[in-house]
Amino acid sequence: MQDKLQENESLRAPTIVGSAQPRKEGRDKVCGRSQYVDDLRFPHMLYGATVRSQISRGKIAQVNFSPDFPWSEFVVVSAKDIPGQNSIPLIDNEQPCLADGRVNHAEEPILLIAHSDRHRLDHALRSVSIEYEELPAVFTIEESERQTQVIWGETNVFKSYLIEKGDVDEIWQHADYIVEGEYSTRAQEQLYIETQGIIAAYDPAQGITIWGSLQCPYYVHKALMHVCNLPADKVRVIQMETGGAFGGKEDYPSMIAAHTALLAMKSRRPVKIVYDRLEDMAATTKRHPSRTRHRTALSKEGKILGGEIEFVIDGGAYATLSSVVLSRGTIHAGGPYYWPSVRIAAKAVATNVPPHGAFRGFGAPQSLFALERHMDRIAQALHLSPAEIRRRNFLKPGQTTVTGQTIEEPIELETLLDRALALSEYESKQRRYADQNKDSRHAQGIGIAAFLHGAGFTGSGERYLSSLVAVEGCPDGGVRILVSSTEFGQGTNTVLCQIAAETLGLAYEDLTIARPDTSEVPNSGPTVASRTVMVVGKLVASAAEGLKQTLINAALLKPGYSRQDFRAACQRFLAERGPLRSIAQYQQPEGIHWDDQSYRGAAYAAFGWAVYVADVDVDRTTYSVSINDFVALQEVGRVLHPVLARGQILGGVAQGIGFALYEKVEWRNGRMANSQMTNYIVPTSADVPPIRVYFEELGNAHGAFGAKGIGELPMDGPAPAIVNAVVNALGVPFDSVPLLPENIFEALERAASNRWLRSSESR
Amino acid sequence: MNSSSADKMEISFWVNGERRTVRVYPMERLLDVLRRELGLTGTKEGCGEGECGACSVFMDDSLVLSCLIPVAQAEGAQLLTIEGASAEQRLRTLQETFLECGGAQCGICTPGMILAAGHLLAKNPMPTAEEIREGLAGNLCRCTGYLQIFEAVAEAARRATRL
Numbered sequence: 011m012q013d014k015l016q017e018n019e020s021l022r023a024p025t026i027v028g029s030a031q032p033r034k035e036g037r038d039k040v041c042g043r044s045q046y047v048d049d050l051r052f053p054h055m056l057y058g059a060t061v062r063s064q065i066s067r068g069k070i071a072q073v074n075f076s077p078d079f080p081w082s083e084f085v086v087v088s089a090k091d092i093p094g095q096n097s098i099p100l101i102d103n104e105q106p107c108l109a110d111g112r113v114n115h116a117e118e119p120i121l122l123i124a125h126s127d128r129h130r131l132d133h134a135l136r137s138v139s140i141e142y143e144e145l146p147a148v149f150t151i152e153e154s155e156r157q158t159q160v161i162w163g164e165t166n167v168f169k170s171y172l173i174e175k176g177d178v179d180e181i182w183q184h185a186d187y188i189v190e191g192e193y194s195t196r197a198q199e200q201l202y203i204e205t206q207g208i209i210a211a212y213d214p215a216q217g218i219t220i221w222g223s224l225q226c227p228y229y230v231h232k233a234l235m236h237v238c239n240l241p242a243d244k245v246r247v248i249q250m251e252t253g254g255a256f257g258g259k260e261d262y263p264s265m266i267a268a269h270t271a272l273l274a275m276k277s278r279r280p281v282k283i284v285y286d287r288l289e290d291m292a293a294t295t296k297r298h299p300s301r302t303r304h305r306t307a308l309s310k311e312g313k314i315l316g317g318e319i320e321f322v323i324d325g326g327a328y329a330t331l332s333s334v335v336l337s338r339g340t341i342h343a344g345g346p347y348y349w350p351s352v353r354i355a356a357k358a359v360a361t362n363v364p365p366h367g368a369f370r371g372f373g374a375p376q377s378l379f380a381l382e383r384h385m386d387r388i389a390q391a392l393h394l395s396p397a398e399i400r401r402r403n404f405l406k407p408g409q410t411t412v413t414g415q416t417i418e419e420p421i422e423l424e425t426l427l428d429r430a431l432a433l434s435e436y437e438s439k440q441r442r443y444a445d446q447n448k449d450s451r452h453a454q455g456i457g458i459a460a461f462l463h464g465a466g467f468t469g470s471g472e473r474y475l476s477s478l479v480a481v482e483g484c485p486d487g488g489v490r491i492l493v494s495s496t497e498f499g500q501g502t503n504t505v506l507c508q509i510a511a512e513t514l515g516l517a518y519e520d521l522t523i524a525r526p527d528t529s530e531v532p533n534s535g536p537t538v539a540s541r542t543v544m545v546v547g548k549l550v551a552s553a554a555e556g557l558k559q560t561l562i563n564a565a566l567l568k569p570g571y572s573r574q575d576f577r578a579a580c581q582r583f584l585a586e587r588g589p590l591r592s593i594a595q596y597q598q599p600e601g602i603h604w605d606d607q608s609y610r611g612a613a614y615a616a617f618g619w620a621v622y623v624a625d626v627d628v629d630r631t632t633y634s635v636s637i638n639d640f641v642a643l644q645e646v647g648r649v650l651h652p653v654l655a656r657g658q659i660l661g662g663v664a665q666g667i668g669f670a671l672y673e674k675v676e677w678r679n680g681r682m683a684n685s686q687m688t689n690y691i692v693p694t695s696a697d698v699p700p701i702r703v704y705f706e707e708l709g710n711a712h713g714a715f716g717a718k719g720i721g722e723l724p725m726d727g728p729a730p731a732i733v734n735a736v737v738n739a740l741g742v743p744f745d746s747v748p749l750l751p752e753n754i755f756e757a758l759e760r761a762a763s764n765r766w767l768r769s770s771e772s773r
Numbered sequence: 774m775n776s777s778s779a780d781k782m783e784i785s786f787w788v789n790g791e792r793r794t795v796r797v798y799p800m801e802r803l804l805d806v807l808r809r810e811l812g813l814t815g816t817k818e819g820c821g822e823g824e825c826g827a828c829s830v831f832m833d834d835s836l837v838l839s840c841l842i843p844v845a846q847a848e849g850a851q852l853l854t855i856e857g858a859s860a861e862q863r864l865r866t867l868q869e870t871f872l873e874c875g876g877a878q879c880g881i882c883t884p885g886m887i888l889a890a891g892h893l894l895a896k897n898p899m900p901t902a903e904e905i906r907e908g909l910a911g912n913l914c915r916c917t918g919y920l921q922i923f924e925a926v927a928e929a930a931r932r933a934t935r936l
Contacts, residue, residue: 030873033875035880036872036880037872039880039883040869040872040883041859042854042884043856201915202915203819203827203879203881204817204881253880254878256915287820499916656875657917661918664918686820686822686824687825688824695905695910695919696910698906701920
């Protein structure tokens with residue numbers, strides 16, 4: 011396949027791939043014509059609402075319906091109305107669709123209510139009261155670890171991994187330096203601007219149809235078969251235009267879809283549930299909070315000899331995606347460095363907060379924040395510059411990662427680092443700031459983060475998925491792509507059409523892509539894990555190649571054909587022989603081996619690599635941090651669309667800035683206390699700095715036209731680069747994000763009082 | 774709910790150049806009336822509390838948040854929503870530059886953002902980079918990191934002065 015592509019490329023340089031084609035659905039978006047789920051209304055449609063738990067843990071003693079409320083006008087669904095299984099299937103089937111007898115977090119759905127006038131739902135929600143026998147709850151990683159309350163299994167642990175490479179116990183005696191540190195990150199809300207929503211319609215003959223804002227149509231499909239007890243052909247899931255997702259619409263749409271479906275089955279009317287912002291922020295998933303401990307042995311030359319890493323994430327009340335978030339975070343915990351020996355012990359623990367879930371980066375931003383802060387701590391302990399400690403320990407081709415995967419890509423991280431240092435004027439700024447900071451109200455600093463991000467599902471994941479794509483010839487002679495991969499802003503539609511057009515030798519305009527509808531498109535897997543361009547794109551290229559070969563084999567097309575020839579051949583095939591369709595299914599590339607038991611082997615088909623540099627200004631009077639300049643340099647293989655690729659990096663960096671400096675979920679007894687845009691602060695246009703985006707393009711044997719994954723990578727680097735820069739500016743360590751002005755104030759006050767104490771003592 | 778606190782009444786205004794009359798509760802949100810009664814679903818709801826700007830529309834040349842405006846307040850007003858943007862030269866140019874520069878990703882903030890950008894350019898046809906940043910600070914975007922939106926606005930301003 012790859013050979014054929016290269017052969018084609020040598021005949022005709024690619025012109026569509028690599029160029030800024032107009033976003034396929036872009037015109038509809040700028041004209042306000044795109045249809046999002048809340049833009050749909052059906053005749054006789056009801057609106058649904060959710061009665062949620064008011065406590066974090068306990069037994070439901072009694073549900074009381076206010077007797078003077080006209081309940082007969084409302085549709086009410088409880089766990090007893092579920093025709094199938096009362097659980098949302100994901101990795102395990104442990105999360106109830108509706109609580110039955112007990113609750114494990116304060117946003118757990120218990121009842122569903124629907125009415126044709128949505129304004130009457132509030133009154134209905136207030137007319138239900140639930141009596142509980144409350145049980146003690148746990149809200150933090152530390153409380154969960156202490157096991158004073160066992161809320162999950164026997165030890166409160168959803169999942170644990172142990173990665174061992176070399177003999178780490180043996181290295182400590184040879185170490186010239188041992189550096190330890192503990193780092194933490196908090197929950198982060200995805201805050202897509204379109205809240206979650208689903209419409210369900212039910213008909214006994216057709217089954218359930220879902221229209222929704224979602225990332226993974228086949229996850230929803232599977233959930234509905236399971237909850238509604240329906241066969242595959244009686245469940246249809248249609249993705250509407252989706253107003254941002256970032257992982258937040260990976261698993262929770264299955265829950266809302268099940269809820270709307272249950273109401274639709276009971277009422278026999280279409281039902282819409284669209285969450286308002288409060289409910290969306292409080293009840294749906296967020297990024298897992300984390301704690302990472304490092305203990306690292308180094309030689310006097312500044313080489314890592316080995317280390318122990320303990321990585322813990324807070325999964326919330328149900329396991330949901332925690333095991334895979336943990337897996338990615340664990341594998342990324344060693345970063346882009348060579349560890350001769352390492353032991354990584356990782357676990358996801360249970361707490362009584364709403365389940366945490368997928369958010370761009372999926373565990374890696376957490377463990378990489380810890381590692382990249384720790385590298386700066388090591389640099390300081392060894393009196394080396396942050397750039398130098400990284401340079402001495404970068405992975406090189408031929409060396410192995412923490413899972414024993416040999417780096418086969420020709421990546422030169424030192425070159426990447428040098429370019430990032432030059433672009434950011436790192437060394438001159440570092441010197442200048444050190445001079446200027448002494449007697450200035452503004453302390454300036456500069457910080458680095460070097461990191462990697464694995465593209466595609468981890469380990470054997472892609473083999474289990476066995477994704478399927480199709481392309482088909484259309485009556486007008488154009489070609490249509492059929493995949494369940496969804497567009498939610500990243501550019502799926504556009505890039506897949508570019509890939510197919512390039513492969514077929516057609517114009518970009520000749521390609522269309524079907525709306526993801528499970529009654530029509532094959533299962534190309536979930537739209538997650540930076541896999542769409544690399545994995546699904548490669549399959550689209552392969553299917554397109556198959557379509558072309560079919561026409562050539564039918565003697566309707568000759569190599570060297572024109573766009574018009576193709577059109578004519580396609581139409582003739584359809585007229586004479588019937589449907590023209592080509593499918594492609596994922597085959598694991600040769601030489602990629604992964605062992606799920608030992609967690610050893612090739613974790614990812616390819617990695618993206620990056621060095622980010624943040625240049626910050628800390629105001630010593632207001633304690634606020636602003637970013638003067640941000641350099642984002644990465645190697646993500648071939649860039650297939652320069653505007654979209656840059657847009658992915660810019661958007662990811664902005665979310666990373668939020669993660670670093672602004673976004674703090676305030677918890678009060680296990681529920682989010684600031685579930686509003688008014689008090690959960692994300693970067694506005696006034697907060698983003700100039701972000702300078704640069705790409706190295708080495709190419710990649712596994713992805714379409716040499717592309718690797720790109721979407722998640724930019725989330726990993728900003729937080730450590732920014733916090734390292736603040737530490738550089740102030741000379742005080744910070745090891746948690748978000749880093750808010752009050753944290754800086756406290757640390758500076760503490761440092762000042764320590765200095766005063768020391769000087770008093772010396773006097 | 775406010776909407777049921779009074780009887781429905783007839784309210785008339787102009788939307789995108791057309792005179793429209795609706796029979797609604799006077800305290801209903803202009804956002805809901807536009808979307809439900811007039812089918813103008815290009816105006817989006819992001820937060821319902823005036824923080825995100827997704828529901829921005831023009832009302833008598835002011836940019837307003839339609840989630841905060843009771844419909845009664847729109848009586849007699851000239852409204853412009855994203856559906857009417859193509860009829861206005863400045864907004865049409867912004868639609869093009871948003872497309873070219875990557876100013877729209879998921880698209881949910883885009884209608885409000887384009888109208889906010891149009892409002893900015895109406896007041897200040899050649900804004901500096903800083904004025905663009907400040908001028909759009911009432912409209913949240915979670916996808917783009919804003920820079921390609923700034924570039925789209927700056928490009929639209931350049932094109933307008935070339936005309």
